[in-house]
Amino acid sequence: MATTTAAQKRAQARAEYDAFLAQCPSRKLLDQIANKWVILVLAALRSDGSHQFGADCAGEPRSMRYSELSRLLAGVSQKMLTQTLRSLERDGLITRTVVPTVPVTVTYELTDLGLSLHQSIRGLKAWAEMHMDDVLANRATYDNHVA
Amino acid sequence: MATTTAAQKRAQARAEYDAFLAQCPSRKLLDQIANKWVILVLAALRSDGSHQFGADCAGEPRSMRYSELSRLLAGVSQKMLTQTLRSLERDGLITRTVVPTVPVTVTYELTDLGLSLHQSIRGLKAWAEMHMDDVLANRATYDNHVA
DNA sequence: GGTAGTAGGCACCTAGAGGTGCGTAACGCA
DNA sequence: TGCGTTACGCACCTCTAGGTGCCTACTACC
Numbered sequence: 001m002a003t004t005t006a007a008q009k010r011a012q013a014r015a016e017y018d019a020f021l022a023q024c025p026s027r028k029l030l031d032q033i034a035n036k037w038v039i040l041v042l043a044a045l046r047s048d049g050s051h052q053f054g055a056d057c058a059g060e061p062r063s064m065r066y067s068e069l070s071r072l073l074a075g076v077s078q079k080m081l082t083q084t085l086r087s088l089e090r091d092g093l094i095t096r097t098v099v100p101t102v103p104v105t106v107t108y109e110l111t112d113l114g115l116s117l118h119q120s121i122r123g124l125k126a127w128a129e130m131h132m133d134d135v136l137a138n139r140a141t142y143d144n145h146v147a
Numbered sequence: 148m149a150t151t152t153a154a155q156k157r158a159q160a161r162a163e164y165d166a167f168l169a170q171c172p173s174r175k176l177l178d179q180i181a182n183k184w185v186i187l188v189l190a191a192l193r194s195d196g197s198h199q200f201g202a203d204c205a206g207e208p209r210s211m212r213y214s215e216l217s218r219l220l221a222g223v224s225q226k227m228l229t230q231t232l233r234s235l236e237r238d239g240l241i242t243r244t245v246v247p248t249v250p251v252t253v254t255y256e257l258t259d260l261g262l263s264l265h266q267s268i269r270g271l272k273a274w275a276e277m278h279m280d281d282v283l284a285n286r287a288t289y290d291n292h293v294a
Numbered sequence: 295g296g297t298a299g300t301a302g303g304c305a306c307c308t309a310g311a312g313g314t315g316c317g318t319a320a321c322g323c324a
Numbered sequence: 325t326g327c328g329t330t331a332c333g334c335a336c337c338t339c340t341a342g343g344t345g346c347c348t349a350c351t352a353c354c
Binding site for chain 1: 157160161163164165168172173175176177180181186218220221222236237238239240260263264267268270271272273274275276278279280281282283284285286289290
């Protein structure tokens with residue numbers, strides 16, 4: 001049939017939209033920071049070593065060793081830490097430095113780019129700390145109303 | 148043995164850290180906006196109907212119908228659109244209004260809370276548009292160097 | 295000699311996000 | 325009479341992010 005059905009047109013539009021999304025810079029960034037550990041690593045590298053995710057404001061950028069990060073982000077598996085660090089290094093957000101001591105020592109450090117990203121993310125963090133209580137309250141009343 | 152091994156201590160720390168993460172407001176927010184369609188819906192409800200994800204700056208908040216959203220976000224499945232809208236409604240970020248016309252009409256609209264969140268997110272978007280080229284360049288040279 | 299640390303690589307496995315497809319009930323349109 | 329629309333619900337299926345466990349060499353401590 002020469003007449004394109006509505007369904008066909010929709011499929012077409014969907015394909016185009018997916019392609020658009022795939023090369024959208026905002027989407028790419030989002031995919032990256034949505035990874036469970038990227039933000040934690042960023043925050044850790046910027047922190048003073050405190051365990052609090054929320055306490056990353058005071059310290060200045062700091063270089064950290066692999067094992068140090070592993071202890072600080074106590075929940076991370078070795079695999080995921082390595083993977084996350086590699087990914088961040090690839091994107092130029094952190095630098096990796098190998099020091100050939102007796103047991104090799106590797107330190108990671110935020111680049112300026114990584115630092116600026118972290119600044120932007122802190123905007124979101126601020127929103128979360130200000131409004132998340134409201135959100136949770138809404139969620140509770142909604143659930144109550146339904147149940 | 149009464150002596151807790153290092154491995155046990157690590158497991159303990161991991162459990163605590165996971166518990167901490169689970170109730171961290173920033174993390175909760177992140178989990179929400181990491182969902183593939185939430186930000187798109189937010190942007191759509193704020194936009195003037197343009198197809199460009201990046202062109203959501205001009206318009207003012209606007210109410211939209213289910214089918215309208217479905218067409219605008221051409222890639223979304225009906226299931227995911229419904230799910231996303233429910234989730235946003237639950238969190239008080241959008242409102243759902245049912246108009247009992249002949250085929251029921253449902254409109255969605257941003258709340259002030261949703262609007263403020265979108266503002267914060269636009270900070271990230273700005274970063275992406277400014278720096279994503281650098282990131283991609285870094286990525287390319289990194290891949291080149293390795294391969 | 296047994297246990298711990300340093301910085302990972304490799305392979306397997308699971309849980310959950312997200313996609314596909316089908317059905318609804320009432321109506322319009324050709 | 326048969327397809328299209330409106331706004332979903334439900335069941336099944338896939339794909340992959342992330343977790344777990346086991347391996348490396350070399351060293352240091354007890």
